[in-house]
Amino acid sequence: xxxxxxxxxxxxxxxxxxxxxxxxxxxxxxxxxxxxxxxxxxxxxxxxxxxxxxxxxxxxxxxxxxxxxxxxxxxxxxxx
Numbered sequence: 001x002x003x004x005x006x007x008x009x010x011x012x013x014x015x016x017x018x019x020x021x022x023x024x025x026x027x028x029x030x031x032x033x034x035x036x037x038x039x040x041x042x043x044x045x046x047x048x049x050x051x052x053x054x055x056x057x058x059x060x061x062x063x064x065x066x067x068x069x070x071x072x073x074x075x076x077x078x079x080x
Contacts, residue, residue, distance in 0.1 A: 012077055018068035025061030029054040032061075 025032045033046030033053055046053045 015068055015072050018064050018071070022061045022064030022068060025057050027061075027065065028062070029057035033057050043074075 030046045030048065030050075033043060036043045037045045044053065046057070
């Protein structure tokens with residue numbers, strides 16, 4: 001039983017991680033883009049007037065949310 005709880009806990013943590021990052025990108029694209037820029041340096045700095053970069057980051061956030069939901073649905077449906 002404890003192994004089952006460990007496996008379920010792992011999937012729950014993965015789901016919460018993907019949801020958290022997706023929501024962060026979706027709700028605060030300027031802050032998330034600047035965090036990516038400061039951490040890795042491969043994404044240009046996002047300013048207040050950069051609509052295109054913000055939309056790109058929000059689309060990435062929507063993609064991560066969709067991925068997390070799809071993962072959760074597949075995990076739940078495989079248990080049946």
